[in-house]
Amino acid sequence: MSVLGKINQFRRGVMRGLTKNIGKPKTERDIILVDKTEIKRVLICRPNGRLGNLLLITPLVQEVEETFPNCKIDLFVKGGLAPIIFENYEVVNKTIHLPKKPFKSLIEYIKVWISITSEPYDMAINVDQNSSSGRLAVKFSRAKYKFYGDLDGELTESKSDYDHIAKYPVYNFRTYLTKLGLPKKNKIVESLDLKLSIEEIANGKRILDHIIDPSKRTICLFTYATGEKCFSEEWWESFYSKLKVEYRNYNIIEILPIENVSQIGFQAPTYYSKDIREMGSVLANVDLFIGADSGIMHLASSVQAPVMGLFSVSELKKYEPYDGGSVGIDTKKCLQPEYFKIINSILENGKLKLYPKAV
Incomplete structure (x- = not known):
């Protein structure tokens, strides 16, 4: 320190x-x-x-x-x-x-x-x-x-x-x-919510469609995170190479951080923006977001994109994504072959979203 x-x-x-x-x-x-x-x-x-x-x-x-x-x-x-x-x-x-x-x-x-x-x-x-x-x-x-x-x-x-x-x-x-005398409440806690408008979601789809093949489903990676939460280039390149093989019929894109860096050497088509709401609108149109614990992971959750959160140092129970078919995994306990079973499960269940996918 x-x-x-x-x-x-x-x-x-x-x-x-x-x-x-x-x-x-x-x-x-x-x-x-x-x-x-x-x-x-x-x-x-x-x-x-x-x-x-x-x-x-x-x-x-x-x-x-x-x-x-x-x-x-x-x-x-x-x-x-x-x-x-x-x-x-x-x-x-x-x-x-x-x-x-x-x-x-x-x-x-x-x-x-x-x-x-x-x-x-x-x-x-x-x-x-x-x-x-x-x-x-x-x-x-x-x-x-x-x-x-x-x-x-x-x-x-x-x-x-x-x-x-x-x-x-x-x-x-x-x-x-x-x-204070109010009755007890047992309702399920609400999801994170950026409250995108219909127009914002539609704009996000237009942006995404310029990057990917609109006829295919889309997996979005965010390979960056701050400090020890950031997985190494070797880790990401190994995972990405397997992901390309397993999901060859999917679009795989990378959303870039404000630092404009990539842990997979910019091998995938990329999207970059400093506009938080625009980033959210793009993420609202993907079928799966994969990334380590970060603000962008929570941004994906806030637009109800299905998220697979990768945790290595952060407390899983404290920060894991929830709702929208999301899951957090402890990468120290869960090996890479298990990731694909989890990804398949999320993709098969589809998008349980507050925001409908733009058409």
Whole structure:
């Protein structure tokens, strides 16, 4: 780990120690929510700017919208991706974003925090209980109802998918609502959702059709990932060579990262864009996405493309793709011959999608 990385790790540890008791039952009085219609303005705090982490809060945003249909949501995030991701969410009023480098934009950084304390929110929600900034934002808000992201006590029943980072904030939020006097909710947690329009999906098909043979089904690879999550060129080239043989009657394309690199040496037809929504629209039209744990993997999930997620260092239960016929596999336990059985199963079951494939 670099010196800067060690400093950031130390800083996070100190901040978590200072903020861990904020919002504990002893410091917040219990309040009963008599009428759900009084919740009109909600602040959701996820001060993180990564594509995957922002997409992973879409199930919670959908949960809040369903619970309080008359509300408008402000999102406290970092960076400039949130307005793009939540572009078609009518329930989202605005995004409040911290600058990526606060010490270089100190005045803007301070203004953001002041804006949170000045807004008359009815409810403030912290997504990640380990986020010091998220806990502080909820604490500093003027909201009557404050949820800090913690699960106070055990779930009344076991949830096999509780560890998933997109799901446990929803489960915890539901538990919090029961403490406000609302009835228990057992509905399945919603999928990640970019909320593409019909026009966006159709445009994605037009782009894809210029790359592939439209008469064939399409498998899309994403061979890049950050740090140790990225599989080696040797690994990908071995897998790709077998994939070409097994699925010779399929289109196989590679979607490229912003770095414009390829772990298979650009052997397959490629698609490159910096437009997140356009990338999502293209992925919405493929029959299978294969890639390591990354923001693009979650992007594919958010348009309900069937995903085979490759996990080697990330926690599978925490980040695996779900719904749309998707599956996450532990590459340390599952050998390559097994991959093709999984791929066959996904392709045979077809696309269980919220977004119909454009025609």
